[in-house]
Amino acid sequence: MNMRAEPMNPPATLPTRSARRPLWRRVYFGVFGGDALGFAGSILLALLLIVAIVGPLLVTHDPLLTTPKTLLAPSAEHWLGTDHFGRDVFSRTITSLRIDFIVAGLGVSGAVLVGSFLGLVCGYVGGWFDELVMRLVDIVQSFPLLLIAMVLILVMGPGVESIIIVTVLINIPTYARVIRGEALSRKTLEYIDAARCSGASEASILFRHLMPNTLSPIIVHASLNLAAAVGNVAALSFLGVGIRPPTPDLGVMVAEGTNYLVQGAWWMSIGPGLVLAATIFSLNLVGDCLEGRLDPRRMEG
């Protein structure tokens, strides 16, 4: 027994003064655990997502259209100015946001699917298969992601598909590990044996019993992963091995903007960069808040 004498929990919520707590209070405490930061982060994230989804309707100009009006400072007509090809920076930023979300999102989703499946099988089957896969996972995880990504992308040829595939590959280890851990700890639980006794096939046990319980760690890791993935995609594009121009991408825009900093055209890099930072920040806020909530050690009692 913990000697700090944490109290044995009195029974679960019984109604106090009012008959029911207001909805917003229940969501605030239930989902976010009273974490104002996480709440704020999710609002910011929701805003960015809406902007990204509604993107094409919000753009003021065609993001790919080059005009002679190069390097104009931000104005009423061009909210974030124009770049070296006369393209509207604001429109390009919004379009890139969309693209980055999609690429990172697909990459992480793919990693979740493949990684979880791999981890589930490993944890459940065990044996030499488990050993082998875990060794490979170890090796992949201990490498600097960026450099692997660069090499792989160049080997496969630059382009959106390569980036997505690379993102998937890089993030598989995280989910494989997490799911494997959960599978290992649960595969000996009684309800699995009970299911077996009732005649369920091994596959259905795998999917119907083990999977739902692993959902929360997946969500936590996924949000944090997305944040890192968005950053990585932009970084790769910045270095020239990611999304190639003329497709707008936040990293590419910052890279292009660097060349014109000398001339004082700050709006080319600062604007897209801020949006990128805000996106990553909101994803991190949400992920961090969820992580604090779902950490099993936080349970009192």
Next chain:
Amino acid sequence: MSDILFSLDELSIDSIRDGERRRIVDHVSLAVRRGELYGLVGESGSGKSISMMASVGLAASGLEVAGGTVRFAADQRPAADQKGLRRNLSRGVSLLFQNAKGALNPFMTVGRQVERALRQKRRVRDLAGEVDNLFRVVGLSWRDLGRKYPHQISGGQAQRVAMACALATEPALLIADEPTTALDVTTERELLRFLARLCVEREMAIVLIAHNLSLVSEYCRSLSIMHAGQVVEEGDLKAIFARPLHPYTQGLIRAVPDVDSPRELVPLVGSVWGGPQGIERCRFSHRCPHRRPDCDRGRPAAVDRDGRAVHCVLYEEVPA
């Protein structure tokens, strides 16, 4: 009563989780005399550990002291002043915990830990000699164990080392929180006998927190019985055992097996935290065979009877 060394007066503690506040220690009062072995008994979750920890300023986070006073020797202060209460820890109060091996620092040898505890008091002249002495007092040899790490010694030895640390500052009061629960029966008896001896030899008061009533009955002079954060009966142990007044005490005693007079064991029904919530009431009423509507009208006040105080409406009508 001038020989009262330590007392709690109407101590109340709330636990706060997710914005919800629950009273887990409800107006607890008790008094310990100098050199007395005092037992504090209750089921798990009755609030005995929490009360004592809060009384020395070690209330866990998430807990808030809602009221009450603590008196130790000449010092008296509100229980909410946790920081002030903590100062008593270096001025005459020591603690012992259930998990002795966990209580010791895993990165330091046991010898060095006792040494460190010794350095807390005034300038020590012969440090090595005093360490050696302390080891001997608790029945261990520094030469054999001093350079070992906590994970290399047994549970019983660890508890003795913890005792040596606790005794280093020559406390006037030792709060022992279930010190023997994790040990086997033989070691348990040894340690308790040792504690009882210390109590007499050093005139050191000991508050022995336990959930095992029969254990306490062998060694303690006074007793306090808690249930769901409330004290139900408190006072002279012999008086209580001779004639338990509170229905809970009666239930506890009835549930203890007696080798000499075998009888059917009668367990207590219900759970500690059941019954109506959020109102001031006797928190045992929902499990009580003598329950009446009066029980839920407020906290039963203390009634003095035959050398102890009992908190039950059953005794309130008849004037003492």
Next chain:
Amino acid sequence: MRIPPLATYVLRRLAISLVVLFGVTAIAFSMSYLLPSDPVTSRYPDITDAQRAEMRRQMGLDQPMVVQYVRYMESVFRGDFGRSFGTGNTVGQDLAIRIPATLELAVFGIVFGILVGLPMGMLGAVYRGSWVDHVTRVLNLMAQSIPAFWLGVTLIFWLYFQLRVVPSPIGRLSPLFTAPPGITGLYTIDAMLAGRWDVAGAALRQLMLPAFVLGLGVVSPVARITRAAMSDSLKEDYITFGRALGLRSRQLILGDAFRGALIPIVTTMGFILANVLAGAAIVETVFAWPGLGRYAVTAITTSDMAPVSTCILLIASSVAVANLLVDLSYAFIDPRIRNEYAR
């Protein structure tokens, strides 16, 4: 003669690492072999096919992969690690100049990251739930979220182009100074050893911004793990017992609790090193720092095989060494583990 068990453990780990690294060379080489285009085309885009074929033959690029691999491995054992088509030097020569540059940057960056991250994490753990905790958490998340490349660019623009408070990002030392005699390869240390404080100062000024940006990427994981580990450690019973014995808070936190938190923190260091190497690639590119990272990036984008293979090999080795050191340090930190090894 009895070999101490710790030594056998180390030797066993080293042996395994060597085998793994051997495998890594094979993988590394195949990856670099598969890179599209070839050094010839990237260097000389406008030559005829006949000329290209001739150049490839001269460079040995027309040989089958296995032969090229063998030749590469020979160069590894020789110590020169092949020849870079980009610089014309042997990779060994290139690395000799570039590794110290990255080392210096990394050391300053990591030290900065730890100096900032450790206290942040500790404050968050000790004052858990208070405004201090929330502020450090937000700062931490911000540090984690700001893309290094954008931060570098923005800082250069703002602090150099606009405010002129930092020197121009042209490398390790402004052309006004000459490099100090090379003992460690770290300009700051070498300059101080030679008594050239002005050079040391200049080198330090050049390091400021890139080390800061690199270090920021270290602050975040360090602060996170410190906060988590310290929180757990502070909840341990022996801390409460220490308080019960009247030990002072500061000693308990910085001494006992921190010692308990060390193992998770040190474990994360291995992961942080990988982070730093990746971050160095970006930071060096942005700040024109002549280090390993920029070398690797250039080599990859120009399909320069020998440097790419060697860089991958180098990175894998440093990560393996770092992990080994981390594992060994456990024995020093925790006496319970010390006994494990002794068995």
